[in-house]
Amino acid sequence: MPDQPFDLYGFAPSVYVRSVRLALEEKGLPYRLHEVDPFQDGGPPDWYRAMQPFGKIPTLRDGGFELFESDAILRYLEAAYPEHPLTPSDPRGVGRMTQAMRIMDAYGYPAMVWTVFIVHSRDHAQGRLPMEQGLAQSRLVLETLDRLMPEGAAFLAGDAVTLADTHAMPMMVYFAETGPGRELLAGMPRIEAWLERMRQRPSAVATRTVLETVDD
Numbered sequence: 001m002p003d004q005p006f007d008l009y010g011f012a013p014s015v016y017v018r019s020v021r022l023a024l025e026e027k028g029l030p031y032r033l034h035e036v037d038p039f040q041d042g043g044p045p046d047w048y049r050a051m052q053p054f055g056k057i058p059t060l061r062d063g064g065f066e067l068f069e070s071d072a073i074l075r076y077l078e079a080a081y082p083e084h085p086l087t088p089s090d091p092r093g094v095g096r097m098t099q100a101m102r103i104m105d106a107y108g109y110p111a112m113v114w115t116v117f118i119v120h121s122r123d124h125a126q127g128r129l130p131m132e133q134g135l136a137q138s139r140l141v142l143e144t145l146d147r148l149m150p151e152g153a154a155f156l157a158g159d160a161v162t163l164a165d166t167h168a169m170p171m172m173v174y175f176a177e178t179g180p181g182r183e184l185l186a187g188m189p190r191i192e193a194w195l196e197r198m199r200q201r202p203s204a205v206a207t208r209t210v211l212e213t214v215d216d
Contacts, residue, residue, distance in 0.1 A: 002062060002081070005030035009048060010058030011037050013209040015113060015170035016070040017058045022166035023074055025203035027084045071101075074163050086163045096148060097157040100164035103141060104171055111137035112175035120178035121211075135180055142188045149190060154197060161201075169198045173212055 006024065008031050010017035017033075024031050036057055038044050044055045052059045052068045059068040062080070067073050078087050088094050115127030115134030127134055145168070149156055156164040172195050175181035185192040198204055208214065 001083075002029065004063070005032050007032055007034060007061040008058055009034045009036045009051065009061070011035065011039070012207075013211050014057055015109070015174065018170040018207050018209065019167045020058050020060065020070055020073050020077075021207045022169065022203045023077055023086055023163060025206050026086060026161060026166060026201075027077065027081060029077065029081055070167075074167070078163070086161065086166065088157055088160070088162055093157050093162070096150075097162045097164040100145060100148065100156045101167045103144060104168045107137055108141045108168070108171050108175075111135075111141065112181065113171050116178050116181055117174040120180060121174070135184070138175065138181070139184055142184055142191055146188050146191050149194070155194065161198075165194075165198055166203070169195065169204065173199065177211070177213060 006029065008017070008020060008024070010020075010033070012018070012033065012035065021031070021033065036044050036048050038055055038057055043049075044052075044057075048059070049055055051061075051066055054068075056068065058070060058073065059066060060073045060076070061067075062076075067076055074086075078085065088097055110128045111134040115129045115131065116138055118124040119127045119131060119134075129137065145156060150158055153159055155161050156168060172185075172191075176185055176195060185195065
């Protein structure tokens with residue numbers, strides 16, 4: 001357990017900030033979120049760029065140690081604070097976890113968030129991909145995760161929550177805010193059930209964003 005809460009700098013609605021927050025919550029590690037909006041006019045403030053020269057989020061401060069890039073932060077948390085691990089103990093589990101994370105980064109994020117979500121829920125005229133391509137790629141991501149998810153498992157890499165789940169969930173939540181997203185998820189009952197299971201966890205409740213619809 002750290003001597004003092006971590007300082008996490010980022011924009012709460014960001015899927016990558018939420019990924020780190022979910023991991024911190026699941027591991028029971030205390031932190032303070034300092035809001036930094038990279039989308040504001042002129043970008044993030046100069047004091048933040050002194051920490052993160054590329055202006056991206058999030059950045060973590062653990063005492064005198066600063067680290068940016070969400071994947072680096074997640075790996076650091078696992079190595080420095082191994083209690084309540086979010087990494088499988090077996091090599092194949094580690095491989096599947098990492099594979100799911102990279103699938104979401106490389107294919108899920110541009111299609112599900114920066115195409116389907118921003119066009120259908122944020123009123124953007126166009127996304128990063130043409131909509132037809134974004135929907136097709138989103139479908140392929142869902143089909144692939146469903147195929148790779150172990151038979152009978154509750155979570156993406158097995159029977160326990162891992163970084164695969166905390167990393168994928170924020171993107172899937174936004175995808176599920178759209179009509180096409182809900183329709184595609186309904187055709188993948190295991191992934192749809194996984195998402196609902198994740199959304200009910202205390203870590204997810206504690207990190208809900210203003211862009212997420214919550215059913216009463």
